[in-house]
Amino acid sequence: MLTVTIAAVALAGCGSLSSAIKPESSPLTPSPPVSRAAPSAAVSTARDAEDTGASAVVIAQAQPTPQDKDTKSAPESDEEDFDPWEKFNEKVFEFNRQADRFVLKPVARVYNVIIPEPFQLMIANGFDNISFVPRMVNSLLQAKWGGATRELSRFVINSTLGIGGLFDAAKYYGIQKSPEDFGQTLGVWGVTPGPYLIVPFLEPMTVRDGVGRAVDSVMNPLSYFGLMPFFWTGLALKLGEVVNDRALNLELFQGFEESVVDLYSAVRNGYLRRREQQIKE
Numbered sequence: 001m002l003t004v005t006i007a008a009v010a011l012a013g014c015g016s017l018s019s020a021i022k023p024e025s026s027p028l029t030p031s032p033p034v035s036r037a038a039p040s041a042a043v044s045t046a047r048d049a050e051d052t053g054a055s056a057v058v059i060a061q062a063q064p065t066p067q068d069k070d071t072k073s074a075p076e077s078d079e080e081d082f083d084p085w086e087k088f089n090e091k092v093f094e095f096n097r098q099a100d101r102f103v104l105k106p107v108a109r110v111y112n113v114i115i116p117e118p119f120q121l122m123i124a125n126g127f128d129n130i131s132f133v134p135r136m137v138n139s140l141l142q143a144k145w146g147g148a149t150r151e152l153s154r155f156v157i158n159s160t161l162g163i164g165g166l167f168d169a170a171k172y173y174g175i176q177k178s179p180e181d182f183g184q185t186l187g188v189w190g191v192t193p194g195p196y197l198i199v200p201f202l203e204p205m206t207v208r209d210g211v212g213r214a215v216d217s218v219m220n221p222l223s224y225f226g227l228m229p230f231f232w233t234g235l236a237l238k239l240g241e242v243v244n245d246r247a248l249n250l251e252l253f254q255g256f257e258e259s260v261v262d263l264y265s266a267v268r269n270g271y272l273r274r275r276e277q278q279i280k281e
Helices: 002-015 041-052 055-061 066-070 073-082 086-114 117-130 132-141 145-160 169-173 182-188 207-219 221-226 231-248 263-280
Strands: none
Touching: 086 231, 086 263, 117 132, 117 145, 117 221, 117 231, 132 145, 132 182, 132 207, 145 169, 182 207, 182 263, 207 221, 221 231
C-alpha cells in the first residue's frame, strides 16, 4: 500500500509546477537543461507558461483601457468557450503543483544525489528511444513522410550505435526527432480542441489531446508492461521515467512563479498557444 501511495503521489508531478519548477517556463531565467532530455509532465507544464513569455505577466496585471471596455465581453466569452471548467481546473492545478513541490521534487533531489547526471541522460535517452513508435505513426498519419523516416532512422541508429538507445547517436548525423502525437494528428484532421482540462496526476490538456494521449499510450511499447502480469514492472518503469526526468530538470526557471500574478492562466495560455503552433507546423 505504501508503494502504491508513493507511486500515485509521485505521478502527480505530471501535471504540476512545483514552486521551483513551474518557473521553468519562465522567460526570465531559462536554463540549459531544457534540451537535455524529453520533458516530463511537470516540466512540460512549466514550459507551457514559458510560451506565454513576459506577456503573461503583463496580461495578468494589465488593467482594461477605455478601448478595451468596448470589447470586454468578447474576450470573456472566448475564455469561457475554451475553459468552461476553470474552477475545477484551478483546484486540481494547485493540488498537482503542491504534490510536485512536496513529493516529486524532494524525491528527485535524492535521486539526483544517487544517480550522476550522465547516467540520468542515458536513462532518458533509453526511454525516448523506446517511445519512437507513436512519433513515427503520427508522422505517417499527418503525411509527414520525412518525419516518419527520421524517426525510423533515429531508432535504428540509436539502437545500434547508441547501444540500445542509451546514447543519442543520431544527433551526430543531424537527424532530429519529429515530435508528433495523436492530439496533433486530430488537430491536423480538423478536430476542434474542446475544453481545457486538468486532472490529477497528469499535465494540462484539452479534450482532444486527452483522447490523443490515450491513443499514443496504446502505441507506446512501454505501455505493454502496464498490463497484467507486468503491472508492477510497468509502474516501476513509469515512476523511474518521471523521477529521472524531474531530476534532469530540477532547478529550471526558478523565480517564474513569483513573477507571474496568475500562474494558472499563464500555464493555460502557454499550453494552448504551444499546441496551436505545433499543429500549424
